[in-house]
Amino acid sequence: xxxxxxxxxxxxxxxxxxxxxxxxxxxxxxxxxxxxxxxxxxxxxxxxxxxxxxxxxxxxxxxxxxxxxxxxxxxxxxxxxxxxxxxxxxxxxxxxxxxxxxxxxxxxxxxxxxxxxxxxxxxxxxxxxxxxxxxxxxxxxxxxxxxxxxxxxxxxxxxxxxxxxxxxxxxxxxxx
Numbered sequence: 001x002x003x004x005x006x007x008x009x010x011x012x013x014x015x016x017x018x019x020x021x022x023x024x025x026x027x028x029x030x031x032x033x034x035x036x037x038x039x040x041x042x043x044x045x046x047x048x049x050x051x052x053x054x055x056x057x058x059x060x061x062x063x064x065x066x067x068x069x070x071x072x073x074x075x076x077x078x079x080x081x082x083x084x085x086x087x088x089x090x091x092x093x094x095x096x097x098x099x100x101x102x103x104x105x106x107x108x109x110x111x112x113x114x115x116x117x118x119x120x121x122x123x124x125x126x127x128x129x130x131x132x133x134x135x136x137x138x139x140x141x142x143x144x145x146x147x148x149x150x151x152x153x154x155x156x157x158x159x160x161x162x163x164x165x166x167x168x169x170x171x172x173x174x175x176x
Contacts, residue, residue: 002069005158008143011136012163014118014126021144021166023117028137029084030110036085037103040092052092058085061135068139070155077142122169 015021035057042053058081065074091099118125126133143159146152160166 004068004070009162012159017121017169020117020121023113027110027113030106033084034107036088037091077139
């Protein structure tokens, strides 16, 4: 089992209720967009080239993803994150109120979705036990999107056998 699969299995253990997974399709992109927008404000010039913290962080995160395995999944995750960074980047030079409003607004709304999902799940977010969960979240969403589209059946089978099936949890099953 490659490292990406191990990380996804661990993360999936906190995400077996379909309502929680659905909230992650909204919450995680909003949070990623918000973080990119916040970082886009940090820019410096080196040798005539403007460098910004949002793209530096994207590069570092992508390099880490590429060490995990599951090449198609990590590349698609990096591609979607690049799109979110590209959308958020112009906010870095927006007026202060616009930049903060969009960045913090998306960040808060994204986390509201996350916490509602975890309420339904009855479990705390994965990052509480392992901070890597903050980086695995986008890959998990991309994997779940692939599963919904009919790809990644072997990966889905490995996750389901290790973390259990995706099923709606009753209030009695909640652990929080």
